[in-house]
Amino acid sequence: MTLGIIFNPTAGRGRAGRQRARLEDGLRRRGVPFRLWETPAPATGAGLALRAAAQCDAVIAAGGDGTVHEVSAGLLEGGGNRPLGVLPLGTGNDFARAVGMPPGLEEALDALLAARPACIDHGRLEADTPLGRLNRTFVNGVGIGLDAEVAARAMQHKRLPGVLSYLVAALRAVPRWEAPVVEVTLEPGEDDEQRWSGPLLLLAVGNGPSAGGGFRLTPAACLADGRFDVCRVQAMPLRRVWPLIPAALRGQHGHAPEVALERVRELHIRTMRPVPVHLDGELLTRAAHTVRLHVQPGGLRLLRPCYDSK
Template sequence: MNKKSSRQYHLILNPAAGRGVARKMAPQVTQLVREAFPECQFFYTEKPGDARDYAHQVSMNEDVVIVAGGDGTIHEVVNGLIGGNATLGIIPIGSGNDFVRILNIPPNPSRAVEIIKSNRHLKMDVGKANHVFFHNGLGIGFDAFVVVESQKVKFLRGFLMYLFSIFKTLRHYHNMRVTIERDGVREERDIFMITVGNGKSLGGGFFLTPRAKINDHLLDVCIFRALSLREVLNHIPKALKGNHLHLPQVEYFQTSRIIISSDNGLPMHADGELLPMDIQRIQVDLIPEALDVIHNIPAEEL
């Protein structure tokens, strides 16, 4: 869909995105946006929550909110926009850009601005985990601890940062026991990790839910059952390309709701943002067509 109207534009830029790379790119990005949208309002975040709060303030208008940052900043903005009328545009300059790959937006500010100007819109689905929305994916178990480790890494970005964090996490991680409820069935099992995907990839390029689509009104769920260290090392390369679905240790299905619980707490992240580690029960729902987003997806892939 292509919308034409005289809408107000807002740029939310996170200078801390990409381990400070965004701060260096800020002059270029603001200049490109100012030239493309002369009346644009500019907002620079200073602390966590700022992007969400500003997005919420303008969400009721039929404006375009452009976020310049990575998956974490996009996550905040999405949580501010849900329930409103604004459209999301993205200039990817963060360390994790899994979501923009789905939208076919390159990590090139000039090209990203051109895509925003092209004004192709899509009503996309969004996931909801208890009271938190996620645009790309939710991870439970191993990959939540990978996020913890990745936040300690100062010398790498993107895929290499996540890969380094995986091997650090493997030194101390143990499988966990959870209860899973879906479609009226409740069962306990030992798992290595669970991924609930609205998008195809997480962790800088791991295609854990390769069949997911952001507009199919379904969540894709990938469960890795309890794994030995040797199995983990054997299967990580397969998950990079989405070639793990045939493995006997993997269960893959689609649903609009799943409930996961554990008396010991559920280590979780939403779009790479850690949730409190003491949550014992999470209900994950699919909210169809919850967000209007500007994209560059080829027509044959929609």
């Protein structure tokens, strides 16, 4: 099997670029045929994934969550059913963690080469913004509200390791957050609909259990259950927000009365005041006024390590 490697040298605060030689050497030592494409700039991963899918048997995202997002988007839009693989070289690596990939390069290579194709869910998003309607796919999760604002600010702190960049961003974003009033429609099943409206702190939609480098906002999420897990947090006094941050790192925030954890197939959000939205940890827009999310069960082939992991 020939692997097509989409390699992001800027992932992990630039550390990934220093691992290219080790990656290529590790594949050669294991006798693995491969071709490698290096992303020359942001937003080029999807096009390279399409090129790799036409020439290789599997396409591997070697980078962080942003690289996974771009490569999976390319495969979902026209990758000819080639499976996606992941080598975690980024800052957050939330999707790789959900897949069960170990963090070290040598261990990750061994796990990848022992992996077997499995079908997992992915999501589709439609968002109405002042610039028009945006249509995107995602594999790990979506954040709306403060969650997205923190993700955007964390991009300014990429030199900090992993979850620390998100913690610093949260400390700066939380005191300045003005909660918008939103209307949320949740559809757990075909003939079931639930509604909620009120001032929103954040709404996290998880295909995987964590976001932001390890915040377990949707701790029970599974990549292959045909549902999104939703963490909806209504606005609260600032003094109550701070204790929720370490609790969310442990996935123990669901006890708070302002937090609701739900499982749905589809949801719609409307707001009078535009809100920020992130997609797989990357800021999509700061000005969405409607967002629609749909789960696509079993729509993505993934090379998954051969041990039980969500």
